[in-house]
Amino acid sequence: MNLSALLTSAGINIALCALLSTLYSILRKQPSNGKVYFGQRFAQVQLKDQFSLDRFVPSAGWIVKAWETTEEELSAIGGVDAIVFFRIVVFWKVFHNFFTSSPLSFSLSHYIRLFSFAGVICICVVLPLNYFGQPVHHKRLRAESLEVFTIGNIKEGSEWLWVHCLALYGITFCAFTLLYIESKSIAKKRINYITSNRQKLGLFTVIVRAIPFSGDSYSDSVTNFFTNYYSSSYMSHQMVYLPSTVRELVREAEYMYNMLKSTDVSQCGPSMVRCGLCGSSEKPFTILSRRLYSSDSDDDDRRGLAEDLREQECAAALVFFRTRYAALVAAQTLQSPNPMHWVTDIAPEPSDVFWTNLCVPYRLLWVRKIGTHLGALLLMIFFFVPVSIVQSLVHLERLKEKFAFVRRLSNKRNFIFDMVTGYLPSVMLMLFLYAVPPVMSTLAALEGPISRSGRKISACHKVLLFMIWNVFFSNILSGSVLESIDRIQSLTDIPLKLASGVPSMAVFFMSYVLTSGWTGLASELMQPFVLLCHWLDKTIFLGKGVVSYDPLTFPYHTEIPRILLFGLLGFTASVTAPLMLPFLMVYFFLAYLVYRNQFINVYITKYDTGGLYWPIAHNAIIFSLLLTQTIVLGVFTLKKAKYSSSFTTTLIICTLLFHFYCRQRFF
Template sequence: MDIAALLTSAGINITVCVVLFSFYSVLRKQPSNVNVYFGRRLASQQAKHIDLCLERFVPSPSWILKAWETSEDEIMAVGGLDAVVFVRILVFSIRVFFIAAVICTILVLPVNYHGQDRIHKNIPFESLEVFTIENVKEGSKWLWAHCLALYVITLSACTLLYFEYKSINHLRLLNIFGSPPNPSHFTILVRSIPSSSEESYCQTVKRFFSHYHARTYLSHQMVYKTGTVQKLKDDAEHMCKVIRDVSVRKTCKSSFGPCCYPGFARNSFKKISSEMDSMQGKTAGYNNMHLETGKKDCAAAFVFFKSRYAALMAAHVMQTSNPMLWVTDAAPEPHDVYWSNIRIPYRQLWLRNIATVVASIAFMLVFLIPVTFVQGLTQLDKLQKMLPFLTGILKEKLVNRLVTGYLPSVILVLFLYAVPPMMLFFSVVEGSISRSARKKSACCKVLYFTIWNVFFVNVFTGSVINQLSVFSSVTDLPAQLAKAVPAQSTFFTTYVLSSGWASLACEIMQFFPLLCNIVERYILRHKEDALNGNLSFPYYTEVPRILLFGFLGFTCAILAPLMLPFLLIYFFLAYLVYRNQIINVYITKYDSGGQFWPIAHNTTIFSLILAQLIALGVFGLKTSTVASGFTVPLLIGTLLFHQYCRKRFLPVFKSNSAQILIDMDLRDEHSGRMEEIYEQLRSTYNQPGVTEHASCNHECCGLHLGKASGESSEDMEKGLRKEITQKNRPRPVQRSLSLSSDKAVLGVN
């Protein structure tokens, strides 16, 4: 590939970005699109006032200024700590790659360009390999420049990583200590509750925690089987039970006459409330209700404690000698609970983990087909030898530049769009108990997948196509990696252009919500706005994309420094685009507390170590013993730095500290807020699809906020009569609250 092909790809992507950014600046001003581009502000009734004037149809950079001027405190208030961490990842990338671009452009790029004694062509017709480390001849004394640049990049990255890790660590602690009382701090999730034929799960939980955590146990709430399938199953079981009772009673009538059951009515579907006129009927109804409840509840429950410290200890201590029973975890936030996965039996989780690993590996193997095809397009000279009938078409200069410079990366990007939904599905099957844990697991899977397929598979398949051979042994892999990565660096440069710049333009345009809005308004003729306020920030797709580009930048910085300016432009545009989306579009429903930063830190360290290993292999191939010798201490120092950060900062992200939680407990006790917090715990974890009777834990245990019930049998019967009467009473239809679409109410004309 030559410079002209790279410029062709850059020109196409620049044109696409300019056109889409201009369209966005116009479309965001239209009142009909306010629900697309101001979903978060619309949900909080803070939509921008838009007048009917010519300015609506003229592109303007006002959104750029607004995104630039927004402070970190505003980002925290709008998007939570996860949004701040995401922006910090972009800021870190801008800083470190600005340093890398300066040092490599000044020091490394001239050495690469003049590395061989050759006559250079005009710059547009020069091959991109001339600007890579491949152009440096063996035994060159100028390889110290690459080693010095590697030192500067590594030291800068580690320094910035340390201060960012320390700052985010401090923000996380402040977020925990300064936030309002979080119900999850008082709650643990208990799974794998042992079953008993004598008592229900609810009674088992009460008995266990009342005995072993008597001083700190407050209350609990069972998790029930819900959903459409479970409802159909329960209805079918109920109908079978009714039909069986009818058949038994008819048989008894025909054999013994109507005197067999005194007072038995002819209507077999009579409600149970009519049978409560006698003590026998009351007792039977009470037992039947508990049997029915026992069928619906699961071996899982949320257990509430009187203090945050007690919940912390209960969550991290093994409850019994059998680690497969009474498994406890820290409870997620109420809006973060993934209810369907909580009902999964705990013993199935290890099987699900194995299944997802096998499925992910199989998906990676299937993905080798499009990656190999893409690599064939990047090396047309080798492809023409294998497929001679393409020679005539590919001789055209424009076709050659378009195929080699733009088409391969576009095809790979299109195939990669199927990866995040598939990995999110695997994370659901895996059994994550919270939505944030599901997104975090999907983020790691997408990151591993893209790094493997975009980098390693492209490098090795490109080497195979280039040499028409495979590696002879595993020991040849480092040497082959040192040869193949510089050769494939030109493809990675075009990938940054196609996947990076174009993805930002598509992100800010919001094509799918925009298309849905157009269909709703102009085809289906719906007058009310189809609010898109349910959009949450897709961290599991955007974090891996940012980290992948950082990975490519670190590994190719000294090998192909021509990539760094394009990469720096991408990070700067991403900083503006994503800040705008956080402010205006996406709604924060739950927050993981900055759990994406350790992923970013580990990926950066891995990128630095791999870049040093590749540089070590290249220096060995170029027979530069001095550069190779100085790279080894750098590799050891990076590993030691990573180990220090793991010991110093990572534990804060894994668990809350007892010191902070005890201080928060003392503060709430002195202010007299504990009773208010206890009352709020009753209605915190409301399971969707479960009625108030079924979700209220003290109904089945005789326990109300940790106070033992002193009801007599007569009081219990009266309460039971009231419960069943309310259960059979028709319930009003609940209507979900929605924002008015009136433009006067929303402040949009």
């Protein structure tokens, strides 16, 4: 791929972005789309339904609004998680972006001083060095192969490689400082989050699972156990019940009723989601308890109902304590000599509890865990097939010796060829990748977490590993394999393969940043799928709510891995192929605006982990640093730069030490 192919790809994506955001700025003003674009404050905002020309003129008001939102406002809307998310975005953005300093300066002024330095070095010093690395005659810039901008263009044993080494040092130590400061600030935020919410129900409650059956019922077991061992602090408990057939019927009837009557605005919102244990509505409870304690019901009926309730009990309960300290101690200490009985955890907030998983027998959880890990692993492995197909398109030029039709296509060397090699592969990869987060989320739910946020964190881990392996490694390795047509001989070859692969694959990743990054953001803004569902619902199903759904929570498990993957690409490219940095800068800048807008307007916040996504980001950043250093070490070895190699080895050791320190200090 040469510069013109890259520009084609960039052109298409910029056009798409512009189109989508124009559409968005018009569509958001239509009152009928309010539910799609203003889920967060649907109750507050009431768009005027009267016709005016202003409704069809594109405007940039949302950008200003997103820009002006302060961190305090964001925290009020999205909780600590939103702040952590933006810290991750800003980490990368500031890292690669030294232009925008004014609106962020309230908290980041001292980073900018550090990171403008790193950015300047990579683009102003490393890039020209790469370009003039070999004394060859340069073609016209437009037809220039993009590989002359990478470190691959520097000739063997060149003395200029120490500049790359120095740039790597600069970047690494800036990253260390930034990570340390951010981790410290987020730790403080997390403590504030825990200490400030003194009245939170979850902090007084412990979820007990795997209650051994003794005596009459699980409920009696719980009462006996906690009055015995926690007599001073135990208050009461609530058993968790199995969803019975009657309740299923009630639920279905309610669903039918909702379908039949037209959608009512007052019914939307969180009230529908929060009710009920085990996914059933709260009504049966009310009825049952009213009947149980009503004075006019006869004794037989009451006994029968109590018997019925007892049979539906799960081996799980919510135990309420008088103080937060007692609840914490009960949750953190081992309750029984057999660690598979009386398993206690601090309870999530009511809206965060994953009710259906509470009824899963605890002794099955380890099997489920192994099963889901295996499932995720298999998905990772078999995803290699579509990735290989994508790669064969990128390396079309190399395949043309073999296949006649490719040669014919490439002989024309026109717009279509540029599009096939430049744009199609990353679109395909993006489409394949869209299927992954839902699958991983299902797997994470099967794993048996007791909270919805726990499921999201688990899914986030899985998606991140998947992305790093399938987008980064298998692309580079399969690309390298196709290049040198022979197989990878042994594990020790991998760093060298990566070293030769990364600079040449940087071109593909640039195009990936354009499609998955830029256009992905525009489509996130536009929400085409939700919009389609909403329209279908309005036009065909006449507002019966068949395909549209309630406002969603922010998909951290999709977006955090994506941001971290782009960060990884940025790190690995920073020294080897600095041409990618401008594209990433634009991406992070757009991401900052778009996600702010989405947080303010679209997504609702039902639960908050209190900043538990940060360790994932921290580890991913450390991994990116280590990977970058290993790749650069490989390049230095290939280029026979002895001193630079040994200095890079020292840097790897420093990074490991920093990681161990942070793990001890913060996590």
